[in-house]
Amino acid sequence: MPVDKPLRCAIYCRISLARHGETIKVDDQERLCRQVAQERGWTPVDRLVFKDNSISAWRRDVRRPGWEAMLEAIGAGEVGAIIVYHGDRLIRQPWDLEVLLRLADERGIRLASPTGTRNLDDPDDRFILRIEAAQACRESDNTSRRLKWHYEKQAARGITRLGGRGGRAFGFEPDGLTVREDDAAVIREVARRVLAGEPIGAIARDLTARGVTTTTGGPWDHSALKKLMLRPRLAGLVARKGSIVGPAAWPAILPRATWETVRATLERKASGFGYATNARRYLLTGIALCGTCEQPLVVRHNTRPGLTGYGCITRSCTKKVHRAIHHLDPYITGAVIALLNDPMVRARMQPETTVDVTPLESELTEQTASRERWLVAAAEDPRLGPDLLRVTVTRIDARIEELRALIAAARRPTVLDGLWGIDVAGWGRLDLHRRRSAVAALMRITVFASGRRGPGFDAETVRIEQV
Structure with a gap:
């Protein structure tokens, strides 16, 4: 092989997918490119070795840092030749080639690979490169189309990446x-x-x-x-x-x-739980509401023992309320336990289903079997095209979804499951998150300002409404 005029050459290496960040394949490309440089008498420069590991060149919206750095080096006049393992490692879309040719104009840049050499300043070589770029683009499009259809078939069979x-x-x-x-x-x-x-x-x-x-x-x-x-x-x-x-x-x-x-x-969306800093520490923070402005109450600390309580902090509230925790929490706890032991409340909030799901389950089994029969038939008979299979399976899946929703609606669990009939001891063993959820699910609590002064608790200033 003849030795060319010595040139400062850049090396470009790329691979579309590298598992777990491995670099062995791009490193192999660099080794082969250096062999090409040695055979041609070109001078590879370490800082002009550009790599894009696990980066596709097919999608226009994907940045290739190595590619962009190489274009900058070409524009700065630092590169006389480019060596790449194969042309499709460098260019997969026509616009990439046009960008490269624009920078190479009047610079006589050579392009080499183990399979041959092109001169980016030669009209005939440019013509061949444009054909090769168009072929690479078409192959990428075909591959994408085949992969999409493959994934659709896999999804129809219950398999996914x-x-x-x-x-x-x-x-x-x-x-x-x-x-x-x-x-x-x-x-x-x-x-x-x-x-x-x-x-x-x-x-x-x-x-x-x-x-x-x-x-x-x-x-x-x-x-x-x-x-x-x-x-x-x-x-x-x-x-x-x-x-x-x-x-x-x-x-x-x-x-x-x-x-x-x-x-x-x-x-x-969470509602009424805006005060996350103390919501995990107190039963009614963000749940109980101010009777004046209807904004959630938060915990207000006081240096005097026993006066820490729930209070309103809304600036525009004209008559802020405050209620001691050691009074309000036990009162609400008693009300919650009473509701959880009320058969009428349970019947209203968790009614026994009157829907016989047996026919629904039977139809679900039949629809699932029908779906599988269509998939098997499509695999065995090539005359059943992808459009017919897609339409049929989609129709069956829609009915399966409907049946599953009907069955799920009759059996849907709630946050109150396991709490009906609970006693004081059982309530005390629940974690705070569970207790807060039960309170919020069962009632709306509004606390009003009290007209009297002094110690004690006025139950009439607390309004409890069943949800």
Whole structure:
């Protein structure tokens, strides 16, 4: 092979996907490019070696820092040649080529790879490069289309990409299909605590304190734990583009009705719990309302023993109220326990379902079997095109979703489950989050200013309305 005129050359290496940040493949590309430089007598400069590891060149909105740095070096006149392992490592879209050609104008930059050399200043070479870029763009589009159809078929069969960091999804083994029981126990615990009214942030802190970590070994926080509990995967469901498309190929960790209730609980905007700093310490903070301005009461501390209480801090309130904690908490506790032992309240708030779900469950079984028969037939008969399969499966899935919603509605758990008939001792054993949730679920509390002075408690200044 003839030796060219010595040139200062840049080396560009790129790979679209590198697992766990590995660099071996781009390092191999650099080694081969240096061999090309040696054969041609070109001079590679270490600071002109540019790498984009695990970065695609197909999407226009994806930045390539190495590519951008190389263009700057070309514009500064530091580069006489570029060596790349293969042309598609450098260019996957025509606009990339045009940017490169614009900078290369009048500079006579050479482009080399183990498969040959192009002169970016030569019209014939530019023509060939434009054809190659168009072919690479077409192949990228075809690959994208094939992958989208593949993922749609996989989703229809109840299979989805595992995704996530740490090599697996929390709750499952790396294969994405086998449940990891110790993780599953954590997920079920979190679901119970969320339905009991405990804040997701408090649960995350408790898990971290106990040494329970994410799949990457990091601590749990509010955001990470909430995202985990919102995933349809936990209920044995496959989601595609934000919508549930059907049952999954893996077993459910949570019953669907439970997961849907957890999701609704987490997505519902918190109301009346704006004072997070002391909401975890007192029963009625943010729940009891001022009878004058109807704003939530907060804890007001006093240096005198026994005077710490709930008070209004709204500046515009004309007649602020204040009630001692040691008076108001026991009064409300008694009222809550009375309601939880009232059969009429229970019948109203948790009525026995009159819906016979047996026919719904039978139809659900038949619809699920029908769906599976269509998928098997599509796999065996190529005449059943993707459009027919998609329309049919979508129609069946819509009915399955409707049936599941009807069944779930008849069995939906609430934050009051397990509390009906509770006594004083049982109430005292509940954690504060559970007690606060029960109070908020059962009643609206309004505290009015008292017209009398002196010690004691005036029950007439507290209005309790059943929710």
